[in-house]
Amino acid sequence: MPIRFLAILTVFFLSVPALAADASVKPPATPSAIVAQAPAGAWRSVAPDTLLIMTVEGGRRVVIQLAPDFAPAHVANIRALARAGWWDGESVYRVQDNYVAQWGDVTEKKALPAGIATDIKPDYVRPLAALKAAPVFLPYPDAYAPRTGFVDGWPVAMDGTSVWLPHCYGMVGVARNLSPDAGTGAELYAVIGQAPRQLDRNIALVGRVIEGMSLLASLPRGSGDLGFYAAGEKRLPIVSVRLASDLPEEGRPHYQVMDVGSQSFADYIRLRANRKDDFYDRPAGGVDLCNAPVPVRQAS
Amino acid sequence: MPIRFLAILTVFFLSVPALAADASVKPPATPSAIVAQAPAGAWRSVAPDTLLIMTVEGGRRVVIQLAPDFAPAHVANIRALARAGWWDGESVYRVQDNYVAQWGDVTEKKALPAGIATDIKPDYVRPLAALKAAPVFLPYPDAYAPRTGFVDGWPVAMDGTSVWLPHCYGMVGVARNLSPDAGTGAELYAVIGQAPRQLDRNIALVGRVIEGMSLLASLPRGSGDLGFYAAGEKRLPIVSVRLASDLPEEGRPHYQVMDVGSQSFADYIRLRANRKDDFYDRPAGGVDLCNAPVPVRQAS
Numbered sequence: 001m002p003i004r005f006l007a008i009l010t011v012f013f014l015s016v017p018a019l020a021a022d023a024s025v026k027p028p029a030t031p032s033a034i035v036a037q038a039p040a041g042a043w044r045s046v047a048p049d050t051l052l053i054m055t056v057e058g059g060r061r062v063v064i065q066l067a068p069d070f071a072p073a074h075v076a077n078i079r080a081l082a083r084a085g086w087w088d089g090e091s092v093y094r095v096q097d098n099y100v101a102q103w104g105d106v107t108e109k110k111a112l113p114a115g116i117a118t119d120i121k122p123d124y125v126r127p128l129a130a131l132k133a134a135p136v137f138l139p140y141p142d143a144y145a146p147r148t149g150f151v152d153g154w155p156v157a158m159d160g161t162s163v164w165l166p167h168c169y170g171m172v173g174v175a176r177n178l179s180p181d182a183g184t185g186a187e188l189y190a191v192i193g194q195a196p197r198q199l200d201r202n203i204a205l206v207g208r209v210i211e212g213m214s215l216l217a218s219l220p221r222g223s224g225d226l227g228f229y230a231a232g233e234k235r236l237p238i239v240s241v242r243l244a245s246d247l248p249e250e251g252r253p254h255y256q257v258m259d260v261g262s263q264s265f266a267d268y269i270r271l272r273a274n275r276k277d278d279f280y281d282r283p284a285g286g287v288d289l290c291n292a293p294v295p296v297r298q299a300s
Numbered sequence: 301m302p303i304r305f306l307a308i309l310t311v312f313f314l315s316v317p318a319l320a321a322d323a324s325v326k327p328p329a330t331p332s333a334i335v336a337q338a339p340a341g342a343w344r345s346v347a348p349d350t351l352l353i354m355t356v357e358g359g360r361r362v363v364i365q366l367a368p369d370f371a372p373a374h375v376a377n378i379r380a381l382a383r384a385g386w387w388d389g390e391s392v393y394r395v396q397d398n399y400v401a402q403w404g405d406v407t408e409k410k411a412l413p414a415g416i417a418t419d420i421k422p423d424y425v426r427p428l429a430a431l432k433a434a435p436v437f438l439p440y441p442d443a444y445a446p447r448t449g450f451v452d453g454w455p456v457a458m459d460g461t462s463v464w465l466p467h468c469y470g471m472v473g474v475a476r477n478l479s480p481d482a483g484t485g486a487e488l489y490a491v492i493g494q495a496p497r498q499l500d501r502n503i504a505l506v507g508r509v510i511e512g513m514s515l516l517a518s519l520p521r522g523s524g525d526l527g528f529y530a531a532g533e534k535r536l537p538i539v540s541v542r543l544a545s546d547l548p549e550e551g552r553p554h555y556q557v558m559d560v561g562s563q564s565f566a567d568y569i570r571l572r573a574n575r576k577d578d579f580y581d582r583p584a585g586g587v588d589l590c591n592a593p594v595p596v597r598q599a600s
Contacts, residue, residue, distance in 0.1 A: 097514035141441030143586040214397035214521040286443040
């Protein structure tokens with residue numbers, strides 16, 4: 001919150017009347033307090049073959065969680081590209097303010113490794129019936145989809161039959177040429193501003209940045225068309241991109257995503273939608289899908 | 301759009317059947333084409349006493365349009381602070397990723413000029429009945445307000461009786477201490493990420509950045525609590541903050557905001573909500589208030 005003093009979280013949470021008689025019992029009043037206090041059982045480990053670790057100049061790291069259930073063909077390509085070291089020595093070559101940071105091969109001429117599918121068809125939704133778990137619905141209206149919610153740790157938009165990933169801050173998608181090209185996954189972007197939801201169902205989303213967003217979002221904007229770096233502007237060099245599952249066990253980072261079916265997540269969403277604490281006087285009574293990021297933490 | 305080639309805008313716009321017989325007539329197919337082709341009558345000049353020009357290190361410029369109709373007491377303070385040169389030599393001292401960049405006096409101890417109101421009461425909405433013009437409604441649902449739309453060049457959220465500014469990307473607000481403090485306007489922030497609409501009606505919004513957002517949004521994030529720069533991290537020095545009306549006429553920049561009652565704006569919103577061109581296959585059928593920024597341009 002834009003304040004000058006850190007709020008001390010002592011306000012009694014008004015929606016817990018059973019505890020109201022004992023003023024010494026203070027349930028968490030903020031979303032971050034919910035996350036900090038969530039029990040171990042409220043977290044799910046991220047599989048190492050869905051963790052993409054991009055190391056850039058200076059040894060700084062961007063970690064992406066892949067979403068193979070939503071974009072299987074593109075994720076298969078991305079895994080193969082990482083195993084081939086295809087991105088090593090390439091760059092982040094486009095940063096457009098309030099839109100995307102994009103990386104890969106700026107020349108568009110680098111040969112792809114054998115086995116990379118180059119004919120993936122546009123197919124940006126999944127059948128609702130194919131979901132492994134029931135969605136947790138977000139009970140607030142959305143300008144872009146009949147329903148929104150969360151499935152298996154991911155934000156999702158839905159209609160009566162289909163489900164798709166939304167272009168929220170930090171989501172990673174596949175740059176492509178004009179329709180019906182669907183891209184290969186060699187050129188990727190991350191959303192760095194207000195959610196450009198108009199891209200939903202028009203581009204393949206393949207995952208989300210779970211570490212290092214502040215690095216991508218604070219890169220200098222490119223002065224060329226669409227934010228491409230112009231001549232004389234420095235692209236950010238990529239040192240390497242690897243799957244965690246291809247690293248030695250002792251060198252792998254580990255992450256956990258909050259179980260969207262947990263009580264902790266329900267409490268987190270309730271407070272994201274209804275801030276009422278020392279700083280907030282007027283609860284919003286709702287929250288946008290992209291303003292309720294599923295909590296992620298690094299695990300030891 | 302995240303593409304590698306610039307789209308050449310030759311797709312016939314499908315919702316203009318009267319022109320369909322003549323394939324050589326191609327109405328604008330993208331929001332940016334609408335803006336580029338908007339006639340002079342679709343633009344309104346920004347009054348120089350609502351233009352705040354912040355010059356930072358290196359001579360780079362951030363320009364803020366003030367909204368006196370929505371926050372009269374705070375804007376009066378801000379004008380007086382600019383006239384007193386109060387921000388000169390201060391800094392941008394807090395940058396929190398996907399949230400805000402904040403500036404002013406990091407010590408919180410610098411004396412305010414005589415005449416600055418320090419007892420402004422929280423009052424973050426205006427009566428709908430007091431609007432100078434009828435709102436243009438955005439016909440899409442919103443998670444935070446019963447209705448949204450545009451008034452006098454500004455995005456607005458509304459209920460049955462009140463209207464307020466929303467925390468969209470680039471909006472400028474007044475940092476404050478814990479409620480019921482409402483701040484003075486000496487410490488300001490700009491939104492640099494997904495719209496934190498939970499702050500609506502909890503903080504005074506006083507305007508929006510109309511030039512220089514890419515500067516504020518690409519600043520290094522602070523590593524301290526809430527994104528404050530920690531010891532050893534460089535704050536961005538502010539050289540000066542002035543009202544355009546206090547500059548000599550020949551040194552003033554001039555800006556225009558699109559008339560939200562114009563046909564150009566209606567066309568712009570229609571296309572923001574319904575992209576269907578060489579790049580987009582599936583129009584969203586809606587657009588979020590904060591994903592439809594009112595076009596602004598520098599005038600000569």
